[in-house]
Structure formats: structure tokens, C-alpha cells
Amino acid sequence: MNIENTKAQMRKGVLEYCILSILNNGEAYPSEIIDQLKAGKLIVVEGTLYPLLTRLKNAALLSYRWEESTSGPPRKYYQLTEKGEKFLIELASTWNDLVKAVELTRKSKN
Amino acid sequence: MNQTLTINISGIVFHIEVDAYETLKSYLNKIKSNFNNSEERDEIMQDIESRIAELFNEVISDGNQVIISLDVEKMIAIMGEPEQYITEEEEEPIHSKAQHTRKDKKLFRNPDERILGGVSSGLAAYIGLDTVWIRLFFVAAFFMGFGVLTYIILWMVMPEAKTASDKLKMKGEPINIQNIGKTFEEEAQKVNEKIKNMDTEKFSVKIGNIIENIVTAIGSVLTTIFNVLGKVIGITFLIVGTFLLVTLIATLFGSTAIISITNEGIFSIASYDLFNLFFNSEDEFYLASFGLLLTIGVPIVSIIYLAIKILFKIKSHYSVPITLIVLFVIGLSLSSLVGIKVAKEFATDEHLIKTEHIESSSSILVLKSSNTEMPGEGIVEDEITSISLDEELLYLQFVKLTIKKSESDSLLLKTKFSSHGSNYKEALKNAQTINYSYDMLDSTLQLNNFFSTLKENKIRGQHVKLTLYIPLYQVVYLDKSLKELIYDVDNVTNTYDKKMLDKKWVMLEKGLTCLDCENVKGISNFQLDSLKNYTSINDSLTTN
Numbered sequence: 001m002n003i004e005n006t007k008a009q010m011r012k013g014v015l016e017y018c019i020l021s022i023l024n025n026g027e028a029y030p031s032e033i034i035d036q037l038k039a040g041k042l043i044v045v046e047g048t049l050y051p052l053l054t055r056l057k058n059a060a061l062l063s064y065r066w067e068e069s070t071s072g073p074p075r076k077y078y079q080l081t082e083k084g085e086k087f088l089i090e091l092a093s094t095w096n097d098l099v100k101a102v103e104l105t106r107k108s109k110n
Numbered sequence: 111m112n113q114t115l116t117i118n119i120s121g122i123v124f125h126i127e128v129d130a131y132e133t134l135k136s137y138l139n140k141i142k143s144n145f146n147n148s149e150e151r152d153e154i155m156q157d158i159e160s161r162i163a164e165l166f167n168e169v170i171s172d173g174n175q176v177i178i179s180l181d182v183e184k185m186i187a188i189m190g191e192p193e194q195y196i197t198e199e200e201e202e203p204i205h206s207k208a209q210h211t212r213k214d215k216k217l218f219r220n221p222d223e224r225i226l227g228g229v230s231s232g233l234a235a236y237i238g239l240d241t242v243w244i245r246l247f248f249v250a251a252f253f254m255g256f257g258v259l260t261y262i263i264l265w266m267v268m269p270e271a272k273t274a275s276d277k278l279k280m281k282g283e284p285i286n287i288q289n290i291g292k293t294f295e296e297e298a299q300k301v302n303e304k305i306k307n308m309d310t311e312k313f314s315v316k317i318g319n320i321i322e323n324i325v326t327a328i329g330s331v332l333t334t335i336f337n338v339l340g341k342v343i344g345i346t347f348l349i350v351g352t353f354l355l356v357t358l359i360a361t362l363f364g365s366t367a368i369i370s371i372t373n374e375g376i377f378s379i380a381s382y383d384l385f386n387l388f389f390n391s392e393d394e395f396y397l398a399s400f401g402l403l404l405t406i407g408v409p410i411v412s413i414i415y416l417a418i419k420i421l422f423k424i425k426s427h428y429s430v431p432i433t434l435i436v437l438f439v440i441g442l443s444l445s446s447l448v449g450i451k452v453a454k455e456f457a458t459d460e461h462l463i464k465t466e467h468i469e470s471s472s473s474i475l476v477l478k479s480s481n482t483e484m485p486g487e488g489i490v491e492d493e494i495t496s497i498s499l500d501e502e503l504l505y506l507q508f509v510k511l512t513i514k515k516s517e518s519d520s521l522l523l524k525t526k527f528s529s530h531g532s533n534y535k536e537a538l539k540n541a542q543t544i545n546y547s548y549d550m551l552d553s554t555l556q557l558n559n560f561f562s563t564l565k566e567n568k569i570r571g572q573h574v575k576l577t578l579y580i581p582l583y584q585v586v587y588l589d590k591s592l593k594e595l596i597y598d599v600d601n602v603t604n605t606y607d608k609k610m611l612d613k614k615w616v617m618l619e620k621g622l623t624c625l626d627c628e629n630v631k632g633i634s635n636f637q638l639d640s641l642k643n644y645t646s647i648n649d650s651l652t653t654n
Contacts, residue, residue, distance in 0.1 A: 030157065030161060031161070031164070045187075045188065045189055045190025045191070045194050046161060046188055046189045046190060047141070047158065047189040047190035047191075047192075047194055047195045048190060048194060048195060050154050050157045050158050050161070050195075051145070051150075051154045051195055053157070054150055054153050054154045054157065055150065058150065071164070071167055071168075072122060072160075072163055072164045072167040073120040073121055073122055073160050073163050073164070074160075075160070075164075076157065076160075
């Protein structure tokens with residue numbers, strides 16, 4: 001088994017949660033989101049983000065507005081919707097449970 | 111120095127070198143092909159292009175006005191290789207992938223999973239059940255009798271899933287690069303297994319192959335026969351249809367005759383002239399002809415049209431059948447309207463009666479009919495012309511003769527002239543204009559077998575009925591020429607009219623009795639002899 005593959009799988013699972021968390025702090029456009037995710041080494045390439053953002057928007061978890069830019073084409077500014085906020089809360093609790101479970105498993109090995 | 115193209119990404123204009131453009135284009139296409147849902151795809155592509163435009167913008171400056179391959183490669187490094195884009199719909203695992211709607215699937219035979227022909231597995235893939243159930247169904251059907259035939263029919267009708275895309279269609283899976291790749295892998299695996307199992311190839315698979323070849327062969331033979339048959343039918347329709355159509359037009363609008371050959375001989379009608387005799391005006395006639403043409407012609411044309419379709423595989427426009435139906439309805443209405451108008455001309459009938467005495471020079475009255483040709487031009491002819499006409503007159507052969515007992519001692523000929531008309535006056539007028547004649551010479555009464563009337567009166571069901579009243583003990587000889595004239599003559603022996611001819615008959619108390627038939631019923635021999643004597647005394651003529 002390829003370790004890079006597994007790593008990518010793990011990151012993928014968490015990506016949605018992270019994007020929603022980032023947007024919880026305030027609206028942002030894709031490059032900003034990417035920068036934060038790169039800082040946490042969660043994303044290696046930007047391409048991963050765009051399809052995900054569109055899907056989250058289509059699922060009504062995100063919404064966006066257009067903003068004109070001086071240095072290029074207009075940009076989408078994303079923000080959480082109410083549904084998105086609820087989603088985030090649930091994901092947060094799942095994440096907490098997951099962390100606890102993993103810790104438990106690791107400890108029990110010793 | 112290099113060639114430059116001008117493109118726009120997300121609405122921003124860029125100059126880009128040719129090879130860089132190729133790289134960029136192929137990159138974008140690869141990403142695009144990863145997405146199945148076209149709505150999502152467009153939106154995502156827009157976002158991606160927008161980001162690419164941003165990145166390129168940072169590279170462009172006054173000193174560096176063109177995007178080169180290196181820039182594109184750097185962009186790809188930032189954005190990621192196409193494979194790194196998340197394309198799988200995260201929500202899908204909730205729905206079972208195997209449950210595709212029927213609309214996405216096509217019914218194929220599955221050659222990879224078969225015992226006989228892959229019919230069961232193909233059906234299973236389409237319906238969504240396990241192959242085992244379908245096979246059980248066929249076994250049950252086999253014992254119920256319809257299994258074999260159904261299976262064979264399905265085998266011949268279902269196409270084999272040959273290509274990878276066929277196989278995907280069979281299972282209803284979307285055709286994209288991933289799935290096709292998967293299909294290839296699966297196939298490669300199967301080939302491997304087959305190679306391993308070659309020696310131990312199942313007997314049933316071998317039989318299956320042989321049967322498959324036979325069925326395919328039969329199938330193609332049947333298909334060819336069917337095609338040929340179709341063509342033959344098509345040609346037949348075409349020939350028959352054209353012939354009928356030509357005949358129809360000629361009949362209605364030309365002066366040709368319909369000739370029909372029946373058991374009774376050749377029968378011909380000059381329909382144009384005949385039709386004209388029914389209608390009061392030329393207009394009516396043309397309307398009726400046109401109506402008839404449509405009513406009969408449209409079905410004929412439909413047959414021809416069908417034939418051409420079968421033979422030449424022309425696609426038909428939906429307007430054609432509609433036009434045909436409309437024309438047919440018009441024709442039917444026209445014909446009906448005119449038909450009703452004509453029928454009105456026959457609304458009532460009237461008759462007038464003329465009675466005359468006949469004097470015979472002997473006690474045997476000879477009844478004959480003139481068999482001369484009817485005058486004028488015949489328009490309805492069978493053995494004898496029944497309708498003919500010349501410039502002014504119409505000749506009709508609708509004369510009938512019957513014989514009854516007279517109340518008095520004398521011979522009486524009653525002539526009844528009848529006709530139809532649109533009202534009482536018309537009918538009577540039509541009856542009055544009938545002209546009928548006969549000749550009484552010595553002891554022979556020669557009756558015409560036709561009458562004449564004015565052509566302008568048209569055919570209105572005119573007929574002449576003759577009743578000859580003969581007194582008791584009068585003998586009549588019925589000549590053969592009366593064949594068409596004689597009608598419903600009562601006689602003691604109930605002999606059929608035509609069989610009464612060429613014989614002598616005598617009127618007795620009980621009715622007409624045959625004198626020279628073999629078994630003479632109804633009179634005593636004494637009476638018979640005395641009668642014969644009676645007639646021979648007064649009669650010096652030899653019988654005809």
C-alpha cells in the first residue's frame with residue numbers, strides 16, 4: 001500500500017470540515033482558503049479545492065458573492081449559510097468523538 | 111522567435127505561445143473529462159479558469175507579455191495534476207451504485223458471463239436482479255413450455271455486448287475514462303483466467319459456443335428471408351397499387367370500359383357514360399367522380415406509398431398520413447353528399463298502366479321476343495346489352511313478363527310503366543316518357559325486350575312489367591327467346607321460369623299446365639287427350 005495514498009485519503013476526509021471551519025471565522029475567497037489550508041499542510045494543490053467548494057455551495061452549505069478585483073477577473077467571496085453552520089457543529093462533534101476514539105485505540109495498544 | 115496565440119481566460123486576454131497553449135488546452139480538457147455532472151462541471155471549470163487567470167496575471171508584466179510553457183507548468187504545479195482533482199461525488203455511497211434507472215441501461219447479451227448465450231446475465235444486468243433468479247425463471251419457463259422459444263427469441267433479438275462501452279451501457283454505468291479503464295481491467299482479468307482454464311474449459315461453454323453459432327446462422331438466414339419477403343411484398347403492392355390507380359382514373363374520367371370476366375361471360379361497363387346517366391348535371395358528375403377518386407384512390411395511394419417506403423426505406427414525414435386521411439375524408443364526404451343528392455332523385459315512384467286486347471288467329475299463342483341488337487351504343491353489356499344510348503334516347507332492357515289467368519274470355523296484355531323520381535310529378539313524367547312496343551302478327555306476339563326513354567330523363571329506375579292474361583283452355587307456346595323476359599310465371603308444377611321455355615302450356619282451372627312435358631301432373635289423361643285433340647283440330651301450324 002502506498003503511504004502517500006493513505007495520507008491523501010485521511011486528509012480528504014477532513015477537508016470539508018476544515019473548509020467549513022475556516023469560513024466560520026469569516027468570509028473568504030478561494031485563494032485565502034487555500035493559503036490557510038496550505039499552512040496546515042492539508043492541501044498540496046489548489047485544484048482539489050474548487051470542485052469541493054462548488055459542491056458545498058450546491059449543497060446549500062455555502063453561499064458566495066462576487067467582488068470586482070483590480071488585478072484580474074472578479075472573485076467569489078464564500079461564506080457559511082445557516083445550514084452550513086449546523087453542518088459544521090455536527091461535524092465538530094463527530095470530529096471530537098473520532099479524536100477520542102483514536103486516542104483510546106492508540107493508548108490501549110500500549 | 112515564436113508564434114503567439116491570443117486567448118481569453120475568464121474574460122481576461124492573454125498572449126500565449128503555441129506550445130504553451132497546447133499544454134494548457136490538454137490540461138483543461140483532462141480536468142473537464144473528470145466531471146460527469148455537466149452543471150457542476152461548468153461552474154467548477156469557470157472557477158478554475160478564473161484562478162488560472164489570476165495566476166497568469168501575476169506573471170505578466172511590461173517586460174514579459176507572453177505566457178510561455180514554463181509558466182503553464184508552474185501553474186499546473188500550483189493547481190495540481192488532473193488526477194489530483196476531487197471528482198468523485200462524496201454523497202454517492204448513500205445510494206447503491208447498482209441501482210441505475212432503466213433509462214440509463216440498454217439490453218445486451220453478456221458474453222462474459224454465460225452458460226448458453228448470455229441471455230440470462232444480460233437480462234439480469236438490465237433488470238437489476240441476480241443472474242441466478244433469471245436462470246431459475248428460464249428453467250421454470252422451460253417446464254411450462256414457453257421457455258425454449260422465449261430464450262431463443264431473446265437470444266436472436268438481444269445484441270451482444272461487444273465493445274467496452276456496450277458493456278457499460280448494459281450495466282447502466284456511466285461511460286467515462288475511469289469506468290472504461292475499469293472495464294478493460296476486468297476484461298484483462300477474465301482473459302487471464304480463461305487462458306489458465308483453457309484445458310479445463312467447461313463442456314457447457316463449448317456447447318454454448320456451438321449453439322450460439324447455429325442460432326446466429328439461423329438468425330441471419332431468417333433476417334435475410336424477412337428482408338427479401340418485405341421487398342417482394344413491397345413490389346407487389348407497388349404494381350397492384352399503380353394498376354388500380356390507373357384503372358380508377360381511367361374509369362372515372364375517361365371513356366374506357368371496365369371489363370369483368372365472370373362465370374357468366376364477359377361483362378363490360380362504360381362507366382363514364384353510365385355515371386352520367388345518374389346525375390342531373392355535369393357538375394354533380396364531376397364532384398361525384400372526384401369524391402370517388404379520393405375515397406378509393408387514397409387507400410390505393412396509401413398502399414403504393416407503403417410499398418415505396420418498404421422498398422426504398424424512405425423516412426416518412428408525419429404530414430403524409432395526415433394528408434391522406436384528410437383527403438379520404440373529403441372524398442368520402444363528397445361522395446356521400448352527391449350520393450344523397452342522387453338518392454333524392456329516386457325518392458318516390460309512380461306507374462301507369464295500359465291495357466290492350468290481343469287477338470290471336472289461332473288457339474295457340476306463340477310468345478316470342480325479338481333478339482335483335484339494341485339500338486345505339488351499348489354501355490352496359492353482358493350477354494345481352496342491358497343499357498345503350500344514342501343521341502337522344504336511352505334504351506334500357508328492364509322488361510319483365512308474367513302470365514296470369516284472365517277473368518274474361520279474351521287475351522289481355524297489361525303493360526305497367528314504372529319509374530322513380532324526386533317527387534310525384536317527376537316520377538309520373540318519367541313513367542310517361544317510357545316508350546315500349548310489341549308486335550302482334552297472326553298468332554305470334556312478339557315482345558321487345560327493351561324500352562326507350564329520353565336520355566335527358568336519366569336513369570331513374572324505370573322498368574316495364576308485362577302481364578299477359580290468358581283465358582281458360584288457351585294454349586301458349588313459350589319460345590326460348592323469352593329467356594330474359596320471363597319472370598315468376600305461376601304454374602301448376604312449380605316449374606322454374608327458364609325451364610318453362612320451349613314448351614306449350616295450357617291455362618286450366620288450377621293454373622298453367624305443361625302440355626308437352628314428360629310427366630304431366632294435374633290433369634287426367636282423358637282431359638289431356640281431349641285437349642290435345644282440341645288444339646290439333648284448330649291448329650294447322652306446326653310447333654316451332
